[in-house]
Amino acid sequence: MLAPPELPYAVLMPRSSDTTTTPLARQISTCRLCADRFAATATAHAPRPVPWFTPKARILIAGQAPGARVHASGIPFNDPSGDRLRDWLGLDRDTFYDRARIAIVPMAFCFPGYSAKGSDLPPPPVCRATWHNHVMAELTNLSVRLIIGGYAHRYHLGARTNVTQTVQAWRDLPTGTFALPHPSWRNTGWLKKNPWFTDELLPVLRARVKEALNDG
Numbered sequence: 001m002l003a004p005p006e007l008p009y010a011v012l013m014p015r016s017s018d019t020t021t022t023p024l025a026r027q028i029s030t031c032r033l034c035a036d037r038f039a040a041t042a043t044a045h046a047p048r049p050v051p052w053f054t055p056k057a058r059i060l061i062a063g064q065a066p067g068a069r070v071h072a073s074g075i076p077f078n079d080p081s082g083d084r085l086r087d088w089l090g091l092d093r094d095t096f097y098d099r100a101r102i103a104i105v106p107m108a109f110c111f112p113g114y115s116a117k118g119s120d121l122p123p124p125p126v127c128r129a130t131w132h133n134h135v136m137a138e139l140t141n142l143s144v145r146l147i148i149g150g151y152a153h154r155y156h157l158g159a160r161t162n163v164t165q166t167v168q169a170w171r172d173l174p175t176g177t178f179a180l181p182h183p184s185w186r187n188t189g190w191l192k193k194n195p196w197f198t199d200e201l202l203p204v205l206r207a208r209v210k211e212a213l214n215d216g
């Protein structure tokens with residue numbers, strides 16, 4: 001079984017406005033469709049879905065899948081990637097975790113496990129096929145969509161280019177939609193090689209996020 005990693009983060013208590021959830025989110029939280037698949041991975045873990053949305057949300061964060069730390073805490077982006085993403089968005093943790101304002105909907109709701117080489121496995125396609133259309137149908141109040149990483153770029157944007165090319169074409173996307181790289185430490189080199197992301201894209205993104213939250 002997967003040994004829970006040490007967490008440098010205190011367990012976050014939800015804000016009062018975060019306690020609202022939906023029947024669909026409760027249904028997803030009991031899903032065990034991938035039990036056999038996860039049991040066969042190097043981490044041999046059980047499913048732990050992390051659905052994080054309500055229909056009121058103004059901002060969608062559409063990523064790849066929870067990592068091992070999120071699997072242990074049950075809180076999305078409660079890790080260094082989340083710290084970087086919050087910095088990109090100009091948001092504090094309270095605002096980021098307010099489900100009444102921000103929906104976090106990855107391509108799979110569970111940690112997919114590690115391969116024998118220690119890499120994150122891809123999100124199981126059955127999760128998207130089973131849940132995504134239902135979740136997206138509930139999110140009718142969105143004003144900003146953040147599409148993070150290659151899997152989400154392909155699904156949400158129909159991207160046929162690599163992550164750099166997709167992100168670089170951000171001005172061609174519909175207003176309020178942003179393609180982003182994964183905020184993982186693994187992409188620190190990418191950020192250095194592509195300063196336009198920090199200098200040009202992020203200021204526009206932060207302004208759009210602020211506007212969406214103020215409108216909401």
Ligand code: SF4
Pocket residue numbers: 028031032033034035047048049108109110124126127128130
């Ligand atoms: S990844 Fe998705 S489909 Fe698989 S067990 Fe988790 S919630 Fe269910």
